[in-house]
Amino acid sequence: MLSYILDRLKSSIVVLFVVSVITFFVLMIIPGNPAQLILGTDATPEAIQELHAAMGLDRPLYQQYLSWLLDLFTLDMGSSYVYGESVTALIARSIPVTFSISIFAMVMSVFIAFLFGIISAIKKNSIADYFSRSIMQLGAAIPSFWIGMVFIVYFGIKLRILPVSGFVPIEQSFAGFIKSILLPSVVLAIGEVGTLLRIIRSSMLDSLKQDYMDMARVKGLSTGKTYIKYALRGALTAPLTIIGMQFAKLAGGTVVVETIFALPGLGRMVLTAVEHRDIVLLQGLVMFITSTVIIITLIVDISVMYLNPRIKSFQQGEL
Amino acid sequence: MRKNISLILGIILVLIIIAVWVLSFVYMPYPPNEMNIPDKFLKPSIDSEHILGTDNFGRDILSRIMYGSRNVLLVGIGSVTLGTLLGIFLGAVAAMKRFANTIIMRIMDGLMAFPGILLAMMLVAVLERGIQGSIIAISIFMVPVFSRLVYSMILDTEALLYIKAAKSYGSSRKQIFLRHYIPAMLPRLITQFTSAIGSAVMIETSLSFLGLGIQPPYASWGLMLSESRQFFLSYPYLAVAPGIAIIITVLGFNLIGDGLNDILINRGNSNE
Amino acid sequence: MNETVVLKDLQINAGDNILVNKTSIVIEEGEIFGLVGESGSGKTLTAKAIINLLPKGLSYSADEIITAGKNMLTSSAEEKKEHIGKNIGYIPQNTVFYLHPMIKIKNQIGDGYVYHMHKTKKEALEKAESLLYKVGFKYPKIVLNYYPWQLSGGMRQRCNIAMALMNDPKLIIADEPTTALDSTVQRQVMDLFRTINEEMKLSILLISHNLGLVKHYSHSLAVMYAGQIVESGYTNTVFSNPKHPYTKLLIEIIPSFKIKKDERLAEIPGIAAENGRDIKGCVFFKRCPKAMDICKEMVAEHIDDKHDHYYRCNLE
Numbered sequence: 001m002l003s004y005i006l007d008r009l010k011s012s013i014v015v016l017f018v019v020s021v022i023t024f025f026v027l028m029i030i031p032g033n034p035a036q037l038i039l040g041t042d043a044t045p046e047a048i049q050e051l052h053a054a055m056g057l058d059r060p061l062y063q064q065y066l067s068w069l070l071d072l073f074t075l076d077m078g079s080s081y082v083y084g085e086s087v088t089a090l091i092a093r094s095i096p097v098t099f100s101i102s103i104f105a106m107v108m109s110v111f112i113a114f115l116f117g118i119i120s121a122i123k124k125n126s127i128a129d130y131f132s133r134s135i136m137q138l139g140a141a142i143p144s145f146w147i148g149m150v151f152i153v154y155f156g157i158k159l160r161i162l163p164v165s166g167f168v169p170i171e172q173s174f175a176g177f178i179k180s181i182l183l184p185s186v187v188l189a190i191g192e193v194g195t196l197l198r199i200i201r202s203s204m205l206d207s208l209k210q211d212y213m214d215m216a217r218v219k220g221l222s223t224g225k226t227y228i229k230y231a232l233r234g235a236l237t238a239p240l241t242i243i244g245m246q247f248a249k250l251a252g253g254t255v256v257v258e259t260i261f262a263l264p265g266l267g268r269m270v271l272t273a274v275e276h277r278d279i280v281l282l283q284g285l286v287m288f289i290t291s292t293v294i295i296i297t298l299i300v301d302i303s304v305m306y307l308n309p310r311i312k313s314f315q316q317g318e319l
Numbered sequence: 320m321r322k323n324i325s326l327i328l329g330i331i332l333v334l335i336i337i338a339v340w341v342l343s344f345v346y347m348p349y350p351p352n353e354m355n356i357p358d359k360f361l362k363p364s365i366d367s368e369h370i371l372g373t374d375n376f377g378r379d380i381l382s383r384i385m386y387g388s389r390n391v392l393l394v395g396i397g398s399v400t401l402g403t404l405l406g407i408f409l410g411a412v413a414a415m416k417r418f419a420n421t422i423i424m425r426i427m428d429g430l431m432a433f434p435g436i437l438l439a440m441m442l443v444a445v446l447e448r449g450i451q452g453s454i455i456a457i458s459i460f461m462v463p464v465f466s467r468l469v470y471s472m473i474l475d476t477e478a479l480l481y482i483k484a485a486k487s488y489g490s491s492r493k494q495i496f497l498r499h500y501i502p503a504m505l506p507r508l509i510t511q512f513t514s515a516i517g518s519a520v521m522i523e524t525s526l527s528f529l530g531l532g533i534q535p536p537y538a539s540w541g542l543m544l545s546e547s548r549q550f551f552l553s554y555p556y557l558a559v560a561p562g563i564a565i566i567i568t569v570l571g572f573n574l575i576g577d578g579l580n581d582i583l584i585n586r587g588n589s590n591e
Numbered sequence: 592m593n594e595t596v597v598l599k600d601l602q603i604n605a606g607d608n609i610l611v612n613k614t615s616i617v618i619e620e621g622e623i624f625g626l627v628g629e630s631g632s633g634k635t636l637t638a639k640a641i642i643n644l645l646p647k648g649l650s651y652s653a654d655e656i657i658t659a660g661k662n663m664l665t666s667s668a669e670e671k672k673e674h675i676g677k678n679i680g681y682i683p684q685n686t687v688f689y690l691h692p693m694i695k696i697k698n699q700i701g702d703g704y705v706y707h708m709h710k711t712k713k714e715a716l717e718k719a720e721s722l723l724y725k726v727g728f729k730y731p732k733i734v735l736n737y738y739p740w741q742l743s744g745g746m747r748q749r750c751n752i753a754m755a756l757m758n759d760p761k762l763i764i765a766d767e768p769t770t771a772l773d774s775t776v777q778r779q780v781m782d783l784f785r786t787i788n789e790e791m792k793l794s795i796l797l798i799s800h801n802l803g804l805v806k807h808y809s810h811s812l813a814v815m816y817a818g819q820i821v822e823s824g825y826t827n828t829v830f831s832n833p834k835h836p837y838t839k840l841l842i843e844i845i846p847s848f849k850i851k852k853d854e855r856l857a858e859i860p861g862i863a864a865e866n867g868r869d870i871k872g873c874v875f876f877k878r879c880p881k882a883m884d885i886c887k888e889m890v891a892e893h894i895d896d897k898h899d900h901y902y903r904c905n906l907e
Contacts, residue, residue, distance in 0.1 A: 011428075014425060014428075015425070015428050015429050015432050018425055018426060018428065018429030018432075019429045019432050019433070021429075022426075022429055022430065022433075023441075026441065026442070026445055027441065027444070027445065029445050030444060030445050137570065137573065137574065137577075138566075138570070140569075140570075140573060141517070141565075141566050141569040141570035141573060142566055143521065143524055143525070143528075143541075143544075143562065143565050143566070143569075144525075145525070145528050145544060145545075146544060146558065146562040146565065146566075149544070149548065149551055149558055150558075152551075153551060153552060153555055157552055210688050211683060211685060211687075211688040211689045212688055212689060212690065212691040212692075214644060214681070214683065214689070215681075215683075215689050215690070215691075215699075215754075217644060217672075218642060218644060218675060218676070218679065218681040219676050219702065219703035219706070220672040220673055220674075220675055220676020220677070220703065220706070220707065221676070221702060221703065221706055222706065225702065225706070229694075229702075230691055230694075233691065233693050233694065234691065234692075234693060248434075249434055249435075251434070252433070252434025252436070252437045253434045253435065253436045253437065255436050255437075255440070255525075255529065256436070256525050256528060256529065259529060260548075267436075270437065270440060271440070271529055271531075273444075274440050274441070274443065274444040274531065275530070277444060282441065282444060286433070286437060286441055289434065289437060290432050290433050290434070290437070293432060293433075293434060294432050308693070
């Protein structure tokens with residue numbers, strides 16, 4: 001168990017390192033002189049040169065990389081060209097938004113996927129089964145922005161019950177908060193629920209085929225007990241892994257939804273950074289988001305291993 | 320066979336899109352970029368000259384959908400093809416040359432850690448927006464998946480006993496590769512390829528929607544959706560056609576991928 | 592006479608294919624009944640039909656199925672479930688996944704007891720402990736805290752047996768209980784069965800392809816071939832006077848220490864057919880060394896009432 005943790009930790013660190021290299025060097029290729037971008041088009045060449053040197057942009061690339069990397073450890077990601085603020089502060093401001101909708105979306109997705117996934121497996125090939133599976137295929141194919149727009153028009157404008165845009169922080173008003181994240185989260189959940197449902201269904205089907213289901217049947221246990229205690233327990237490993245992966249993916253993939261609903265989250269900030277070629281901001285954002293993904297994946301993997309008692313060490317003796 | 324509704328449905332949907340694509344070269348009701356301001360915002364109706372209506376510039380929506388299919392398919396299929404080829408190459412190298420193995424696989428791991436859209440956006444930032452940028456960005460996104468797949472499949476196949484048998488009676492490397500490895504790997508590659516096209520189209524549409532993909536005046540469904548945003552409240556029909564086009568394409572390729580998966584891989588092990 | 596199981600004319604189908612045909616068994620109270628046959632002969636399916644455990648794709652019919660005193664054919668699903676849970680213990684062949692791998696022994700061994708006997712978990716654990724001791728564990732408390740995969744095959748089998756005994760059942764069905772175990776453990780487990788049978792007076796349906804095992808431990812037996820019972824009766828009777836050619840061959844091929852050095856082990860050439868089990872003639876026709884033309888058309892059934900000896904063969 002411990003060796004597994006260390007192993008995963010080790011490879012995560014390596015991946016983080018590779019990610020940092022890719023992030024830094026790829027973005028350095030962006031054409032354009034940052035100093036010039038900051039000072040604008042009517043700055044003098046000398047001023048540009050001065051700022052260039054002051055920003056440390058004339059050092060060899062690897063040096064710039066190392067100092068950037070070192071700064072990361074002190075959570076200093078530099079200053080954004082576009083906003084003029086520290087990247088760290090900008091990220092900190094945007095985290096609550098992105099995480100709120102991601103978490104809420106996952107909760108909804110998990111609930112629906114388990115509900116329909118289990119029913120689908122138990123009543124395999126029934127109408128309910130085909131219905132669930134069609135919904136899941138559809139959900140994966142609907143572009144989030146499309147359904148987002150539809151929701152906005154319907155719920156925001158026609159029915160006027162939910163806000164069309166903007167984020168209400170939870171400190172300001174709980175009801176407002178929920179209202180502002182409801183639609184975006186639903187849109188995100190629609191994209192994820194299908195995959196999860198399929199995995200749950202598939203795992204349940206496998207679990208139902210196992211011998212211990214015979215045992216539960218012969219013992220004549222109540223339906224609930226049979227399915228939940230025995231069938232579901234044996235079907236959890238894969239879904240949990242997927243949930244972790246999905247959550248990680250959501251953390252990094254909320255751009256479109258945030259754009260449509262005008263939510264000031266991480267994704268929207270990435271878009272702005274890309275549009276303005278704000279390298280520093282982009283490097284910080286990408287590094288942060290990807291690191292979060294890697295760390296979440298790591299935690300999920302370790303938890304799944306922990307929950308699966310077969311991996312724990314063997315003990316056997318005179319019984 | 321009731322067994323493969325997925326595959327059949329998927330093929331039908333994809334054929335629809337391909338038909339539209341082919342048609343776009345032969346006949347489009349109107350030039351897709353021709354603006355016709357007096358006729359703007361015409362609602363769709365069967366007996367009008369513009370079956371699907373016109374947009375804010377008076378351009379015929381049906382024609383733009385047809386025209387857009389060209390770019391969407393170009394980016395979608397093109398990027399996946401590129402990514403697959405590169406992925407196969409890297410995967411094979413990693414499997415066969417031990418020293419390159421760790422390096423390549425670590426880089427692939429790194430690439431896979433980036434969430435899809437993020438990676439695409441980052442690359443587009445570097446590469447310039449537009450069709451080329453999209454194709455390259457998405458293909459880079461596809462590479463790790465295919466290289467990992469090929470890498471593990473080669474190793475798995477290598478371990479199979481019949482390969483050892485073939486080697487022992489002197490088949491040349493090339494022979495073994497062609498007659499044994501490729502047939503073993505083909506099913507999964509094809510399945511992955513088709514599913515990947517679905518993802519690629521999704522990403523392309525998202526990129527175009529965000530303004531980072533195909534640029535005006537070219538047409539892309541994602542672009543059409545983003546352009547329709549301003550007017551959506553008054554003219555919701557503007558978003559219907561492109562949305563449906565996207566759904567049909569993505570759904571079609573995904574269904575084919577699933578259907579193939581059932582046939583080629585889950586033979587006898589039907590969990591569907 | 593008190594019968595624990597009465598099975599009359601059981602037929603099991605998978606779609607159009609007949610798997611088990613015209614099978615009848617009577618198990619007396621307190622006896623160990625051996626059901627012998629090759630793999631694929633239908634023994635497990637027959638047993639599963641008795642306790643309503645057949646997989647979903649199969650259909651079955653019978654003139655009578657009385658299990659532990661209750662008529663299975665006229666009972667509702669709920670009644671069947673409760674009756675079987677309370678009165679039958681099932682010990683499967685494959686021990687690996689029968690106990691749920693993710694649940695500790697203590698959390699699964701007693702749930703049937705709690706549910707049917709309306710006891711508390713604590714009482715269930717106490718009983719489980721005493722049963723585990725009875726089946727041969729020196730430290731039952733430790734076993735209870737283990738996961739199944741932490742135990743060896745023999746230990747798991749003994750846990751299965753203890754679990755089957757929790758509700759003081761009237762019938763235990765043991766399906767190839769020793770096949771997955773090594774020979775010393777086999778002996779232990781079989782002796783355990785005999786002890787349970789003698790002390791607790793419960794009936795055991797012992798399914799095995801090992802005729803030697805059945806000879807040693809059962810009171811009555813039935814021989815199945817290709818989905819049909821070809822011979823049945825008291826073990827002593829059948830062994831001293833086997834009537835069916837298949838039975839005779841099986842007895843011959845039981846390996847014993849008396850084989851001479853280079854003598855080949857006997858075998859029955861051919862394999863049992865999966866299809867065509869509903870033919871009017873004898874199912875053993877193709878492999879029978881004594882087959883006659885008439886055996887293709889019909890098979891005579893003999894019942895020797897005095898010794899309760901039944902067989903289906905055209906020979907005398």
